[in-house]
Amino acid sequence: MAAPAFSNPIVRWIDHRLPIFSFMHHEMHEYPTPKNLNYFWNFGSLAGFMLITMIVTGIVLAMHYTPHASLAFQSVERIMRDVNYGWLVRYLHMNGASFFFIVTYIHIFRGLYYGSYKTPRELLWMLGVVILLLMMATAFMGYVLPWGQMSFWGATVITNFFTAIPIVGDAITTWLWGGYSVDNATLNRFFSLHYLLPFVILAVVGVHVMALHRHGSNNPLGIDMKGPQDSISFHPYYTVKDYFGIAVFLLFYAGFVFFAPNFFGEPDNYIAANPLSTPPHIVPEWYFLPFYAILRAVPDLWIIDAKLAGVIAMFGSIILLFFLPWLDHSPVRSARFRPAYRFFFWVLVLACLVLGWVGANSPDASFHGVPFLWIGRIATSYYFLHFLVILPILGYVEKPKPLPLSISEPVLKRTAYGAKTMEKA
Ligand code: HEM
Structure with a gap:
């Protein structure tokens, strides 16, 4: 990599000894990026923005929070009422978790639609799945910290599922709890891990971006860049687009923080944890x-x-994403050129939304006479069929549409057409 000539002498001096400025120039400035990226490519930087926001607000919260079963709930109330701008920091963190997941889920479905998990980006994708698992562990433990009713009972229900593991299940659960029930020891270790894991996520994101920069971004057409005519430098074109994305995103985020801060929350979590009183409906975030x-x-x-089958299916639904690059072996990446895949992609989106709706309802309840249990079973079956049966078969039987020769070809064609119609006019 040729070092750029920096005009600032201090920058030059440092860069000669430690080439961080050259590195940044290479990776964040001149970095050639496909020129046809759409707004779905904003969600990676948005996820990065949310990760930093969560770390900063989390560190400030930890300055005022007390990880003890008899003090945690009050310490959170104090943050909300007495600490200067404590309410703001807490609402940013609370709603931040929801927005971090919204952004990450869109980021994942973007990858599914445009086939960004395919060669040569398999490891990039798998690192993403690691990040997702770490995010889930972090969010789960964070939700326990305010020590409200839902914190306590949510943690009790979910950790109890580990007892389903044959032979060692009980021992694992006792070990997780640090005792014989969710209690002070559990709260303490969850706090410790909840503080640690975001930094682990930060490190994995670093490797995720390193893997991204090895071959560069995929793009909506899913074809490789053929030369400089297909790319533009990352700065200023995508830096400015990322800033714009962050500004629009902040409108939504701030809208919830300031006008509906408890929209995503559960009222029961404003009642202090009581091991003697089980809430009628225990629902996760x-x-x-x-x-x-x-x-x-x-x-x-x-x-x-x-119980055990459920635990296996739940973890399996994420673990199978590690194998996706090999389950979907069609050489065409983008769903734009795969009509059948595109159809099934939207069925998957629908199945996931239905699963979310079913998760929010009691399995005994029903919708127009159909029990939620059965709606959940159908959607769950589709989820697994999609990845384990439909995608592998589509790789053999689907006839993709012809791919454009290059990223600039469709753009140039359109210009030529435009020029022609102009001539006629
Ligand atoms: C903390 C969470 C995450 C952060 C900060 C993050 C960051 C990024 C960034 C900055 C990019 C480049 C911009 C873009 O393509 O949008 C990217 C690309 C990508 N990410 Fe993530 N990511 C995260 C989670 C995930 C997850 C959970 C997955 C999948 C399971 C994933 C899969 C991918 C893939 C496949 C690409 C390449 C996309 C392409 O070039 O088409 N990421 N990520």
Whole structure:
């Protein structure tokens, strides 16, 4: 990499000894990026923005929070009422978790639609799945910290599922709890890990972006760049587009923080944890609802009882994403040129939304006479069929549309056409 000539002598001096400025220039300035990226490519930088926001607000919250079963709830109330701008920091963090998941889910579905997980970006995708798992663990433990009713009972329900593991299940659960129930020891370790994991996520994101920069971004056409005519420098074209994306995103985020800060929350979590009183409905945060639905949908399977089968299906629904680059072996990346895949992609989106809806309802309840349990079973079956059966078969039977020769070809064609119509006029 040729070092650019920096005009500032201090920058030149440092860069000669430690080439961080050359590195940044290479990776964030001149970095050749496909010129046809659409707004779905803003969601990676938005996820990065949310990660930093969560770390900063989380550190400030931790300055005022007390991780003890008899003090945690009051310490959060104090943050809300007495700490200067404590309400703002807490609402930014609380709603931030929801917005971080919204952004990340869109980021993932963008990858699914445009085939960004395909060669040579398999590791980039798999690192993303690691990030998703870490985000889920972090969010789950964070929700326990205010020590409200839903914190306590949510943690109790979910950790209890580990008892389903044969032979060692009880021992694992006791070990997770640090005792014989969710209690002070549990709260303490969850706080410790909740503080640690975001930094682990930050490190994995670093490697994620390194893997991205090895081959560069995929793009809506899903074809490789053929030369400089297909790319533009990252700065200023995509830096400015990312800033614009962040500005629009902030309108939504701030809208919820200032006007509907408890929209995503659960009123029961404003009641202090009480191990002697179980709330009638224990529901996880919205971003876990599809997984919660899968957990409850699975019946007894042969010698595996429903509880264990549910746990396996729930974890399996994410673990199978690691294998996606090999399950979908069609050489065409973008769904734009795969009509059949595009159809099934939208069915998958629908199945995931239905799973979220089912997760929010009691399995005993029904919708127009159809029990939610069965709606959940159908959607869960589709989720697994999609990845394990439909995608592998589509790779053989689907006839993709012809791909454009290059990224600039469709753009140039349109210009030529435009010129022609101008001539006629
Ligand atoms: C903390 C969470 C995450 C952050 C900060 C992050 C960051 C980024 C950034 C900055 C990009 C480049 C911009 C873009 O393509 O949007 C990117 C690309 C990508 N990310 Fe992530 N990411 C995160 C989570 C994930 C997850 C959970 C997955 C998948 C399971 C994933 C899969 C991908 C893929 C496949 C690309 C390449 C997209 C393409 O070039 O078409 N990422 N990520």
